[in-house]
Each structure stands twice: as C-alpha cells, then as structure tokens.
Amino acid sequence: MSEETYEVLAPAPSMPGLKVAILGTGKMGGILLQAFLKNNLLAPEQIFATVHHAERAQALSAQFGLDVTTDNLAAARQADVILLGVKPIQVPALIEEIKPALSAEKVVLSFAASVKTQSIEDGAGCELAVIRAMPNTPAMLAAGITALCAGRFVSAEQMAVAQRIFQTVGRTVVVDEKHMDAVTGLSGSGPAFLYIIIEALAEAGVNVGLPRDVATLLAAQTTLGSARMVLETGYHPALLKDAVTTPAGCTVDGILELEEGGLRVTLIKAVKRATQRAKELASG
Ligand SMILES: NC(=O)C1=CN([C@@H]2O[C@H](COP(=O)(O)OP(=O)(O)OC[C@H]3O[C@@H](n4cnc5c(N)ncnc54)[C@H](O)[C@@H]3O)[C@@H](O)[C@H]2O)C=CC1
Numbered sequence: 001m002s003e004e005t006y007e008v009l010a011p012a013p014s015m016p017g018l019k020v021a022i023l024g025t026g027k028m029g030g031i032l033l034q035a036f037l038k039n040n041l042l043a044p045e046q047i048f049a050t051v052h053h054a055e056r057a058q059a060l061s062a063q064f065g066l067d068v069t070t071d072n073l074a075a076a077r078q079a080d081v082i083l084l085g086v087k088p089i090q091v092p093a094l095i096e097e098i099k100p101a102l103s104a105e106k107v108v109l110s111f112a113a114s115v116k117t118q119s120i121e122d123g124a125g126c127e128l129a130v131i132r133a134m135p136n137t138p139a140m141l142a143a144g145i146t147a148l149c150a151g152r153f154v155s156a157e158q159m160a161v162a163q164r165i166f167q168t169v170g171r172t173v174v175v176d177e178k179h180m181d182a183v184t185g186l187s188g189s190g191p192a193f194l195y196i197i198i199e200a201l202a203e204a205g206v207n208v209g210l211p212r213d214v215a216t217l218l219a220a221q222t223t224l225g226s227a228r229m230v231l232e233t234g235y236h237p238a239l240l241k242d243a244v245t246t247p248a249g250c251t252v253d254g255i256l257e258l259e260e261g262g263l264r265v266t267l268i269k270a271v272k273r274a275t276q277r278a279k280e281l282a283s284g
C-alpha cells in the first residue's frame with residue numbers, strides 16, 4: 001500500500017446551507033445545540049448562538065467551536081431559522097431587538113412557554129413565519145417529545161423543517177395552538193413530576209429494605225418499561241395495569257393505597273395548575 005495520506009472528511013450535515021440562530025442558549029437551548037452537532041444536522045459554522053453574559057459566550061464558543069456571542073441582532077441577521085430560548089417574559093424585548101433582521105423570508109421558532117405566535121408576529125411587524133414549540137428535557141437523550149404549532153404565515157415546508165430540527169431530540173407532534181399551554185403543563189413540566197414519582201418509589205424501596213442504588217434502578221427501569229408498554233403495545237394503560245393486578249394478590253392492595261392517597265387527583269391537579277401557570281408566564 002502506498003504511503004499516500006488520506007484526508008478524513010467529516011460527514012456532510014443533513015441540512016446543508018441552513019443557518020440557525022439560537023438566541024438564549026441556556027438549559028434547553030444548550031440541549032438543542034448539542035443535539036444539532038451530535039446528529040450532524042448542522043455543521044458548527046451553520047450555528048449562531050447567543051447568551052446573556054460574554055464570559056459564557058466565550059466558554060461555549062471554545063467548547064463547541066462555533067460562533068457564540070451576546071449579539072442577538074447579528075446572530076438573527078445571519079440565520080434563516082431563529083430559535084428563541086429566552087424566558088417567556090423576555091421574548092417581546094428580544095423581538096424588538098432583532099426586529100431589523102426579521103422579514104417574511106425568515107422563520108422564528110420559539111420554544112418559550114406561554115408566548116403566542118401572534119404576539120411574535122405582531123412584534124415583528126411583517127408577515128413573519130412563527131412556529132411555537134414545547135420540548136422537554138429528556139431531549140438530552142433524544143428521548144424527548146416536542147409539540148409544535150404553526151402561526152399564520154407558516155408554510156408546510158417550514159413546518160417540516162421545524163419538525164426535522166426537533167426530531168434530533170426525540171419525537172414530535174403537531175397540535176393546534178390552543179393546546180400549547182396544556183402541552184406545557186403535561187409534557188413540558190411532566191419530567192419533573194415523574195422524577196418525583198421515581199424518587200418516591202425509590203424511597204419506598206429503601207423503606208422496605210432495599211439498598212438505595214438497587215431501589216433507584218428498579219424504580220426508574222420500571223417507569224421506563226411501563227412507558228414503553230403503553231407506547232409500543234398501544235393498549236390502554238388501564239388494561240396494562242389489570243394485567244399486573246392478580247386477583248387477591250399484592251398489587252391490588254398497593255392500588256388501594258394509591259387511590260386512598262388521591263394520587264390520580266393529585267396528578268390531575270398538578271397538570272392543571274402547571275397549565276394555568278403556563279398561560280400566565282408570558283405576562284410575568
Ligand atoms: N427547561 C425546560 O424544561 C423547558 C424550558 N422551555 C423554555 O425554554 C426557555 C428557556 O428555559 P431554560 O433553558 O430552562 O432557562 P435558562 O435560564 O437555562 O435559559 C435561558 C438563557 O437565556 C439567556 N438569556 C437571557 N437573556 C438573554 C438575552 N437578552 N439575549 C440572549 N440570551 C439571553 C440566559 O443567559 C440563559 O442562558 C424558556 O422560555 C422556557 O419556557 C421549554 C420547554 C422545557
């Protein structure tokens with residue numbers, strides 16, 4: 001074999017040419033940024049990220065080898081798709097800041113809770129394509145679910161691009177905008193509710209004598225497996241529960257305690273409260 005040197009080529013990004021800005025690269029924005037790179041959706045030079053503090057911009061820039069600044073307008077000018085990852089209350093000021101970069105050719109993809117597509121359209125003052133998304137933190141393992149809805153000026157093609165972007169962090173579902181606050185209360189906040197349930201199940205395991213690591217493993221894998229059963233069998237959860245519940249067995253005794261303790265009602269109230277709060281976040 002000759003001693004020629006071969007150039008190792010990085011695989012081409014699957015959305016070549018698309019320029020994406022992430023304005024507000026915090027927890028969720030950071031998860032998305034890493035997923036875009038890891039899945040080779042975009043090359044580093046296709047991404048323009050911003051944060052609030054210059055030191056964090058420098059650190060992120062060094063870590064990922066891409067353009068991270070505190071200049072939202074410059075990032076927005078360079079991008080075709082502009083992701084909004086700041087807090088809901090900060091969105092109007094951010095839109096005002098980047099307004100000179102907004103036009104009917106751009107897509108704004110907001111994953112801020114609560115903020116309506118129309119308020120972004122109105123702030124932009126042009127026929128801007130605005131898509132609203134609600135991801136959740138299991139996105140970190142590409143195990144998230146993101147609900148998306150389209151504003152008034154969004155084409156089917158633009159919606160497909162948004163879905164492709166969020167498919168790097170898990171599944172996607174398209175809903176009417178009227179459902180977005182409910183989605184936020186259920187799947188946006190839901191991981192926090194489920195962590196509490198897993199933590200409580202693990203604590204229960206410790207209470208009945210299991211080592212904590214074993215109890216946590218049993219609680220988490222049981223939650224994961226049960227979720228997969230719902231998704232992959234398509235059976236109603238009640239039917240799957242019945243299959244666990246042997247007549248006069250132990251499970252039914254546990255279920256009696258859950259019902260007495262009001263777990264169902266408590267979970268319903270938790271999602272309702274989170275949904276209600278999600279409606280308010282845009283106004284503080
Ligand atoms: N954490 C979660 O589970 C989810 C969060 N969201 C939404 O994502 C958004 C961000 O939430 P997190 O990531 O949790 O919060 P975060 O506080 O980690 O992220 C916000 C980021 O925005 C940056 N920022 C603040 N002002 C800025 C400005 N003027 N210009 C540029 N960057 C600025 C901050 O430096 C920070 O990095 C919120 O609107 C939230 O509703 C949506 C779904 C789930």
Ligand SMILES: O=C(O)[C@@H]1CCC=N1
Nearest residue numbers: 113184187188189281
């Ligand atoms: O708690 C929040 O406001 C955000 C939205 C959904 C999850 N985290």
